Amino acid sequence: xxxxxxxxxxxxxxxxxxxxxxxxxxxxxxxxxxxxxxxxxxxxxxxxxxxxxxxxxxxxxxxxxxxxxxxxxxxxxxxxxxxxxxxxxxxxxxxxxxxxxxxxxxxxxxxxxxxxxxxxxxxxxxxxxxxxxxxxxx
Numbered sequence: 001x002x003x004x005x006x007x008x009x010x011x012x013x014x015x016x017x018x019x020x021x022x023x024x025x026x027x028x029x030x031x032x033x034x035x036x037x038x039x040x041x042x043x044x045x046x047x048x049x050x051x052x053x054x055x056x057x058x059x060x061x062x063x064x065x066x067x068x069x070x071x072x073x074x075x076x077x078x079x080x081x082x083x084x085x086x087x088x089x090x091x092x093x094x095x096x097x098x099x100x101x102x103x104x105x106x107x108x109x110x111x112x113x114x115x116x117x118x119x120x121x122x123x124x125x126x127x128x129x130x131x132x133x134x135x136x137x138x
Contacts, residue, residue: 001036001138004102005072006112007044007094009128014052014064020113023128027111030135031071039075040068041101047094075101092117099123109134 005027011017013024031038040048045065053061077097081104085096095117102110102123110118110125118125126134 002107004107008113038072040072042074043077
């Protein structure tokens with residue numbers, strides 16, 4: 001199974017600032033155990049760094065990114081991905097980019113706290129909690 005992990009799930013795991021933190025950290029753990037193949041989009045890495053360095057500091061944020069990239073593969077974002085995302089009529093451009101990247105892999109699921117933002121796409125979006133159930137049922 002191949003999965004794209006959305007920015008908010010990575011931030012939940014790294015920053016411990018959400019009710020979703022426990023499931024997000026468990027997703028990291030299962031990825032380390034190779035229970036699934038996980039990706040994060042390359043464009044998300046800069047967002048994750050920018051947001052996490054505000055709370056963790058630059059040095060710790062860089063280490064957190066290095067650790068994250070040792071678990072999840074960075075998925076390339078091409079110029080064509082950006083053009084395709086711009087053609088989508090979604091409200092959230094970042095989610096449009098995530099979706100297009102997921103289509104190019106292809107992935108079975110996008111794990112996100114914002115499943116409604118992906119509802120018009122053809123990749124099933126699931127919450128961290130729902131994904132944990134999917135892993136449990138495997």
